[in-house]
Amino acid sequence: MLEISDLKAGYGSVDILYGIDMRVAEGEIVAVLGSNGVGKTTLNNTISGLIRARAGSILFNGSEISHCSSAEIVGLGIAHVPEGRRVFPDLTVEENLEVGAYRRAGANKRRNIERMFQAFPRLKERRSQAAGTLSGGEQQMLAIARGLMSEPRLLILDEPSLGLSPVMVEEMFSLIRRINAEGLSIMLVEQNVVQSLEVASRTYVLEQGRFAISGSSQEVMANPELRRTYLGM
Structure with a gap:
């Protein structure tokens, strides 16, 4: 459904993403994990057309969307729920x-x-x-x-558990499972490592604008580098 190849993006003279490759298949949850400042929001905003890609390709259902406006991308079926809720x-x-x-x-x-x-x-x-x-x-x-x-056909969730109480975090991840069970593809961008790995079928770990680890969620969970860096184990 979503296929990204060698994506580069940034702001002004500053590069943030240095060649991202990832995919989201129809009906799956894909997690993108990473701490603050590594490029997660830049990735979301580039997919959504809020900032322009500097290089690379973003295919959605086989069509190139890297030069589309954000309004056109919503019309194609991508919904982006940004960090911080931003309700009116x-x-x-x-x-x-x-x-x-x-x-x-x-x-x-x-x-x-x-x-x-x-x-x-x-x-x-x-x-x-x-x-x-x-x-x-x-x-x-x-x-x-x-x-x-x-x-939407693809829902991008940017830090949906941020700032929530533990009870609400559990409720939020239950909601994500329920939405996905109805057939909606989800790109889950989070800092909550353990629960994201539990709900996602595949996971990418973003570090300084590049994916340092990727694979099935089980593979990523077992990766000693992830356990050392993010879980303190």
Whole structure:
């Protein structure tokens, strides 16, 4: 579904990504792990068209998208839920969901809002409440639900567990499993190593703009370098 080859990107005169190769197959969860500042968000933003690739290729369903606008990429079926939730705080929960259908699946907006309320009962209880008054976990649910409103084929989640309580982290990863079980491909970009490896079929570990480790999640978990660097074992 998504195939990236020799991708290079950065900001101004600064290079951040130095030749990324990765793929996400239809129906799978792929994790991209890494600490702060190694290029995870730059990778997401380049795939989503928020910044331009300097070199390399990004294929989505066989079509090159590295020169597409972010709006065109959403229209093709990629939804990006950014780090930090970024809900519209002064809009209600329901209005935030409506925004998610602006570029794609607008004809199914009302149906999909009700689907989101079935999937996220807490949001239904707060449908008329300003999004800025929700808890952190509820805002993260809203951000994901807003992404799902466009009926994407690939969902990119950037640090969905960041800043959540342990209970909410468990709930978030359960939600990711449930969404994937319905057939949606997910690119999960996280610092939460253990739980990401548990839900993903394959994993890439990003270090300073390059993938230092990649393979099945079982292989990555068993890699002594990962265990030493990230798990302190």
